[in-house]
């Protein structure tokens with residue numbers, strides 16, 4: 001699985017359609033699941049062109065008198081498949097339990113981001129659909145978790161598996177080459193979570209097709 005967090009780069013908005021279409025075509029041509037995660041303002045537009053869309057964040061507040069929140073119900077209404085929660089740039093560890101519960105209740109997938117193996121273990125107890133380990137210092141650095149911190153991947157996998165072997169672990173931060181992906185998969189990860197390398201790629205579709213290659217060995 002490849003998850004593409006489009007964040008809020010200038011390029012995100014300048015070429016949102018190209019990015020969303022490339023994600024769809026990459027999935028069709030490689031057979032690897034590719035999920036695109038646009039800003040909430042562009043969820044509807046992304047969903048129009050691609051069925052594999054997650055939100056960047058949801059608030060587990062009940063529908064009612066709230067301003068500026070993205071509710072799981074709204075995501076469901078747009079036929080979005082799920083949401084990330086607790087990304088390093090949108091930390092809310094105290095909301096993770098409720099968010100996962102609400103998403104589950106609505107039959108939506110949940111991708112919980114964690115900064116350490118300890119957090120992976122804690123969040124695994126809530127049984128999300130996926131956990132992504134991302135050392136914050138490597139995010140956007142161009143230096144990948146697989147080459148700089150392979151031990152964090154193995155420890156995170158052990159931490160998740162000590163709670164449940166059913167929760168797939170994704171690895172993220174600095175992922176930009178097929179080698180990064182291959183190393184992560186070889187260590188037992190089920191996929192990758194990335195942003196800048198895709199959003200800024202010269203040819204996003206070709207970039208993804210190359211990135212997906214190592215999955216052939218592990219599928």
Ligand code: G3P
Nearest residue numbers: 005139140174194195196
């Ligand atoms: O959500 C993915 C992200 O935090 C990693 O960012 O730019 O290092 O791929 P990047």
